[in-house]
Amino acid sequence: MTDAAPSLAALAADLASGATSSRDLVEGCLERIARSSEGATTFLAVAAEGARAAADAMDLLRRAGAAPSPWAGIPISIKDLFDIAGEVTTAGSVVLADRPPARRDAPAVARLRRAGFVVIGRTNMTEFAYSGLGLNPHHGTPRSIWGRDEGRGRAPGGSSSGAAVSVAEAMAHAALGTDTGGSCRIPAAFNRLVGFKPTARRVPREGAIPLSTTLDSIGPIARTTDCCAVLDAILAGEEPVALDLRPVAGLRLAVPTTHVLDGLDPAVAEAFGAALKRLGDAGAAITEIEAPEFAEIPGLGAGGGFTAAEAYAWHEETLTARGEAYDRRVAARLRVGATRSAVEYLRLEAARRRLIDAVAARFAGFDAVVMPTVAVVPPRIADLDDDEAYVRTNLQVLRNTSLINMIDGCAVSLPIGGDAPVGLMVAGTAGSDRTVLTVARAIEQALGRPVRS
Numbered sequence: 001m002t003d004a005a006p007s008l009a010a011l012a013a014d015l016a017s018g019a020t021s022s023r024d025l026v027e028g029c030l031e032r033i034a035r036s037s038e039g040a041t042t043f044l045a046v047a048a049e050g051a052r053a054a055a056d057a058m059d060l061l062r063r064a065g066a067a068p069s070p071w072a073g074i075p076i077s078i079k080d081l082f083d084i085a086g087e088v089t090t091a092g093s094v095v096l097a098d099r100p101p102a103r104r105d106a107p108a109v110a111r112l113r114r115a116g117f118v119v120i121g122r123t124n125m126t127e128f129a130y131s132g133l134g135l136n137p138h139h140g141t142p143r144s145i146w147g148r149d150e151g152r153g154r155a156p157g158g159s160s161s162g163a164a165v166s167v168a169e170a171m172a173h174a175a176l177g178t179d180t181g182g183s184c185r186i187p188a189a190f191n192r193l194v195g196f197k198p199t200a201r202r203v204p205r206e207g208a209i210p211l212s213t214t215l216d217s218i219g220p221i222a223r224t225t226d227c228c229a230v231l232d233a234i235l236a237g238e239e240p241v242a243l244d245l246r247p248v249a250g251l252r253l254a255v256p257t258t259h260v261l262d263g264l265d266p267a268v269a270e271a272f273g274a275a276l277k278r279l280g281d282a283g284a285a286i287t288e289i290e291a292p293e294f295a296e297i298p299g300l301g302a303g304g305g306f307t308a309a310e311a312y313a314w315h316e317e318t319l320t321a322r323g324e325a326y327d328r329r330v331a332a333r334l335r336v337g338a339t340r341s342a343v344e345y346l347r348l349e350a351a352r353r354r355l356i357d358a359v360a361a362r363f364a365g366f367d368a369v370v371m372p373t374v375a376v377v378p379p380r381i382a383d384l385d386d387d388e389a390y391v392r393t394n395l396q397v398l399r400n401t402s403l404i405n406m407i408d409g410c411a412v413s414l415p416i417g418g419d420a421p422v423g424l425m426v427a428g429t430a431g432s433d434r435t436v437l438t439v440a441r442a443i444e445q446a447l448g449r450p451v452r453s
Contacts, residue, residue, distance in 0.1 A: 008227040011173060012070040015062065022055035022062075022073025022118060025173070029075045029120050033171045037148075041140035042162040042171060044080050045087065046121040051075060054118045061116075069240075071230065072116020077172035079163050080122045081129060082106040083207040091209045092125040092159075094138050095318055095325045106207025108176060108218050108235050115234050120172050123162030127327040129178060129211045130311065130334070132186050132398040133384060134161030137327050144190045144378040145169070146421050154378035157187030157397070163221050164191040174222040174231055180211045180307065182374075182401025184219045185413035189373040189423025192415040192450065195221045196228040196437070197401075199410045199430045203235045210314055212307040214352075215405045225412060225441040232433070244438045248446040249283025251439060254366040256291040259298075260400045265376045271417035272372045275424050275447055282446050287366070293358045297406050298399075300351055304336040309345055312337025329390065352406060359407045360429045368432075368439040371400055373413040373423025400425065412440035417450050 006014070014020040030048055033039040058073035067073070083089050083102035090096045105113065113119070124139050126132075134156040135141045142165040143153035156165055160177030164187030167175050177184045179197040188195025200217040210216055220231035226243060233240040255261075255276065264272070280286050301307075312319070315334050323331050363369055376396050384390045404411045404427050411427035426443060428436040 005170060005223055006173070007224045008071055008074060008174060008222065008230055011074050015073055016070065022058040023052065025073065026051045026055040026075050026118060026120065029171050029173070032169060033121070036169050036171060038142045038165055038169060039171065042124055042142040042165045042169070043077070043121040044090070044092070044124050044139060044162070047119055051118050051120050058116050058118065067116060069115040074117055074174070075120040075172050076112060076117040077120055077123045077163055077166040077175045078109060079160050079175070079177050080125055081178055081208050082109050082176065084109055084119065084122070087122070089209060091129065092127045092136050092139065093326065095322055102207070104207070107204040108208065111234050111237060112176065112231075117174075123160070123166050123175065125161055125163070126159035127330045128209065128311070128315070128334075129159035129180060129183060130307070130330045131158050131394055132182050132401070133379070133390070133394050134158030134187060135381065135384065136161070141381060143381070144421070145192065146190070146378055146419075147380070150380060152381045154380055155190065155384065157190035157374075157378065159183040160187050160221060164188055164193055164195070167191075167193055167221055167223065174220055174227060177219060177221050178208060178211075179217050179219050179401075179405070180215045181398045181405050184221055185373050185401045185411060185423065185425060186397055188221050188413045189415070190378040190421055192421045193221055193223060194225055194228050194415065194444075195219065195413045196232055197404060197411050198232055198236070198433050200405075200408065202232075202433065210310065212310045214306040214310060217405070225414070225437060225444050228412065229437045229441075232437070243441045246438050246442045247283070248279055248442050251279075251284040251368070251442065252366045253279065253284050253286050254363055254369045255286060255288045256294055256369060256371060257288050258291040259294040260371040260403070263375060263396070264372060267377050267417065267420040268372050268375060268422050271422040272424065275416050276370070278447060279443060289362070291359070291362055293355055293362060293407075294403055296355065297403055300348060300355070300406065301402070303340060303344070304333065306348065308333060308337035309340040310337070312340075329387070355406065356408050356430065359409075363429060368436055369427045370443075371425050371427070373401060373425040375399055377420040377422065410436050412436060414440060414444050414447070415450050416447060422450075
């Protein structure tokens with residue numbers, strides 16, 4: 001192994017050279033799952049025997065010169081929102097425990113398997129993906145890697161909570177997640193990882209339980225931008241190609257001053273300001289710009305927006321029959337969708353189309369938009385026992401990331417900060433995924449990994 005937290009490229013090199021084997025990687029992940037204080041809450045199911053069998057197969061193929069990709073044999077975790085053939089998809093809930101097993105893998109899972117990634121297990125999540133905090137009252141909550149000595153610890157970010165913690169603790173070397181309002185980027189930010197939300201249409205969403213058919217997207221959580229770029233290409237059915245080596249000097253970066261900088265936690269403000277200074281000193285052209293469209297988005301989400309209406313349509317029958325078995329906070333949010341009229345929904349669709357066009361024009365002259373991923377540091381889990389505090393904090397956590405889903409954009413969260421984990425979001429409009437990843441890589445290289453004090 002090249003280091004304690006290797007990139008996919010480093011793991012691929014070790015596999016190619018014989019410095020490690022897929023079986024060794026799988027056994028290492030299984031050992032860390034077993035000994036971690038978070039193992040039982042991070043994974044809802046561990047595929048130990050299946051992972052060992054797949055690892056042995058990948059090792060045989062590699063020795064025969066027939067490995068399906070350079071990454072064949074690397075363990076990856078799968079969010080419990082995705083179908084895996086022969087397994088029950090429960091979406092972090094107990095309501096779906098009696099569902100029949102899936103007949104086939106979701107396309108996203110199938111594409112990862114075809115590249116040779118080894119599924120190590122199904123990860124915990126906010127029930128039905130309906131929160132940015134990552135709490136789960138049914139299965140317990142995996143804690144953020146930061147602040148575990150503080151009482152009950154801090155929220156991991158959601159909804160892909162287990163996905164992020166699995167990578168942060170090397171219980172997997174990458175994770176498959178989803179992002180409806182920030183569910184890849186928030187847990188990445190809260191656990192010092194990289195998370196990518198692609199343009200939604202790039203990755204097929206079949207075989208994943210929906211939250212919002214308008215806003216859902218499927219993306220990876222990993223250790224570097226290059227790792228996310230590889231996984232994103234595979235998920236999109238493309239051939240992974242190395243990102244361009246673009247320097248920071250000359251990058252045109254927009255910093256929106258509307259909405260996204262309001263009420264920042266001091267640690268977030270300090271880390272974000274320091275990152276901008278370093279990028280400016282390295283030659284990036286950083287321009288503060290008003291984005292009045294961002295101020296309109298919270299109003300579009302009033303009454304639950306797309307998510308409540310679309311989620312309620314999926315859950316109506318089960319919620320009516322077994323509502324008491326849901327996480328009460330999730331159930332309350334779902335029921336809001338019953339109040340949305342068809343007229344309101346159609347008006348919301350039209351407003352979003354206008355918003356997408358306006359934002360595309362606003363940021364047309366820039367390589368990327370940068371902002372804090374989350375306005376606050378991971379909140380204490382104990383502070384979220386109060387429902388009012390939970391709702392308020394959830395809105396704070398989702399505020400910046402959800403803007404990108406509403407504009408049909410794409411975004412990377414990069415880890416910055418010192419003691420507290422903070423994310424820097426690099427975003428773009430629909431279809432600019434490759435540019436956003438390339439710019440994020442340049443910024444990542446310029447800033448380096450954050451140093452914990």
